[in-house]
Amino acid sequence: MTTPSGWSDQISAWISLYGPAVKGFFLRRLRHQPAEADDLMQEVFLRLLKRRSDTVIDRPEQYIFQTAANVLRDYLRQGQVRRRTEHDELADEIEDTGFTPERVLLGRDRLNRLLAALETLDERTRAVFVLHHFDAMKQTEVAQHLGISLSTVEKSLARANKVLIELKEKVGDS
Structure with missing residues (x-):
């Protein structure tokens, strides 16, 4: 539960704790547009900062991700309006x-094989x-984010990459 005192400090703590996950939320939905994801993440925490600090947020993670969903919806609506007003004619030749x-x-099929290979990894390696x-x-x-050392992350990625390389060699590059 969050109290009104130290509101900007609380927002800073939430940025550290939830910022990377919020950015990932936007990256997945915007097809990896890092500049847009950064702007939208900043908008989420700006909205929280502008919010009245005398009210209590019982579940900050849920509140932050609901705010992120609202920010994304607003962003996509603005894009639709822009696209309607900036309509260009399609070229006669559309690239195949x-x-x-x-x-x-x-x-x-390749995606299913990848997912199956990822399922063979231990939980931490898969999460990394x-x-x-x-x-x-x-x-x-x-x-x-996971509370592990950088060395552990590097070793986990190496293990995961080894499994995927073995899968690729086994089935070929079909």
Whole structure:
């Protein structure tokens, strides 16, 4: 439970504690646009800072991520309005992306093999891999977030990469 005293100190503590996860939340939803994710993360904590400090937040993590979802929704709405007003005609020739049904099925199969390989890892190694590669956290951020040493993060990533390389060699680069 958060008390009104030291509101800016509390916000600073939350930035340290939840900032990397909030940034990862935005990165996943914005297809890895780091500049946008940083701006939106800053907006989340700015909204919290502007909030009245005399009210109590019982569950800060839930409150912060609900605020992040609201910030993302507002951002996406603004983008839709901009796109409507800045309409450009489509070019006559649209580039072929090559997404044939066969290619889509092969991609799904590769993804399923990757997920199965990740499931074979121990919990900590899998968490390190996911935070680093999917949530775009730096190794030092992963170490701080999980409360482990940087060396442990490096060794866990090496273990995970070894498993994935073995999987690639086993099934080939199909």
